């Protein structure tokens with residue numbers, strides 16, 4: 472089983488300190504919500520975010536959205552061998568039901584996140600996403616994988632084909648990939664990782680790394696081969 476953790480993801484509701492900005496109030500009105508109930512989005516709230524600490528990397532639900540779409544669509548997920556979590560900069564943890572069919576359009580995904588941050592689960596009644604407070608360390612402690620591999624451009628350089636060497640189908644593996652556009656992990660990934668690996672000399676986007684981490688895991692277990700009956 473592969474546990475995929477999108478860590479320190481830049482997913483949050485609008486912080487109170489910028490809730491009175493005219494751009495935020497306008498957007499909240501459009502969505503029929505209070506300013507602090509809408510999801511921070513740097514594409515729309517850029518002017519207001521200049522006041523925020525770390526404002527140049529926050530408000531990126533699109534990164535988590537793209538990672539989730541890729542992961543949930545993967546053959547590995549169809550085989551029931553993938554679990555996906557989104558951990559955010561404020562230590563909120565989103566647990567994603569593997570059967571979730573997420574909205575493909577970001578605007579609608581943000582609507583789902585708004586419900587989630589308000590009610591702790593979404594959609595109401597038949598929740599596919601659940602929200603709780605948990606640090607990255609608490610999550611890894613709960614999953615107790617045989618191996619935790621963090622992908623980082625500061626890690627040890629490795630070929631993708633070497634990443635899962637020695638891992639078998641019965642082993643639970645956890646991969647941690649940053650859900651942020653630039654900078655470094657906010658969480659202390661050193662303390663939760665068995666290995667930190669760098670897979671390219673340049674920083675890649677999180678969705679690119681997610682796609683590779685899942686595909687190479689599938690190949691290491693022979694998933695494609697067995698699905699094709701070969």
Ligand SMILES: C[S@@+](CC[C@H](N)C(=O)[O-])C[C@H]1O[C@@H](n2cnc3c(N)ncnc32)[C@H](O)[C@@H]1O
Pocket residue numbers: 621622623624625626647648649650651652653654655656668669670671672673674675676677680
């Ligand atoms: C856009 S990057 C964040 C930029 C940041 N400088 C970094 O790589 O940590 C998003 C995530 O993709 C993964 N990533 C990006 N480039 C990588 C690389 N060359 N090797 C391994 N992982 C990488 C890391 O998990 C990273 O946190």
